Amino acid sequence: MPERIFHIATAADWRTTLATGTYTTSTVGRSLAEEGFIHASRRDQVQGVFDRYYRGLGEDLVLLTIDPARLESEVRVDPVGSDTYPHVYGPINRTAVVDVVPLNRRGGTETLMSLWIKGMAVRMGLAVLAMVLVAAIVLGIQRWS
Template identity: 75%
Template sequence: MPERIFHIATAADWRRALDTGSYTTSTIGRSLEEEGFIHASRREQVQGVFDRYYRGAGEHLVLLTIDPARLTAAEVRVEPVGDDTYPHVYGPIDRGAVVDVTPLDRRGRPETLMSVWVKGMALRMGLALLAMAALAALLWALGLTR
């Protein structure tokens, strides 16, 4: 069994897990109760899973890094899926078993602190330019500019 396993989650589902203490979403739109297990993957499978199932999610996504040794109420089974095998978590994932949470960009790649900062700065600059343009238009309309 791999030392660490990975699961793509919506940020909203992860926030809910922080409140309740355990994560119970199997895959986007399906619960552990409905599916019977939580889908996971090895690191090298994450991009393919993202491309197949999450690319058009339209929600903020995070990559959960899970330490199976920290699971208290779940068992991890590596099972065949098509021509490959994937880890499946049979039971809820304890919040404490999640050792890292990484935001994913729209292409499924990890966002760094720098990329999050740059996007935030670009948004703030865009809003500032829009506000300045609106102010200039108002001043022109009031005849206060030459």
């Protein structure tokens, strides 16, 4: 069994986990109760899973790193097509998640610093736009006075 397994989650589902202590989303739009297990992957499978199921979803996504030794539920490595994937047969307890990293729109991981810088750039751009609009309005009012 792999040392660590991975699961792509929506940020909203992860926030629910922080409140409840357990994660129960199997995959996009499917719960553990509906699917019977939670889909996971090895690290080398994450990009393919993102490309097939999460690209273009339009929601903020995070990559969960899960330590199987900390899981309270069973993990099985099941054949899927010509490959195998780890599946968690039960809820994922919050304490088994050892890292949570935001994913960008291409499925790559983001650092908190890069997210902060991007957020600041957007805020600064909006502030400059607001200043330009105010200046245009003021100049327009002065012209007509």
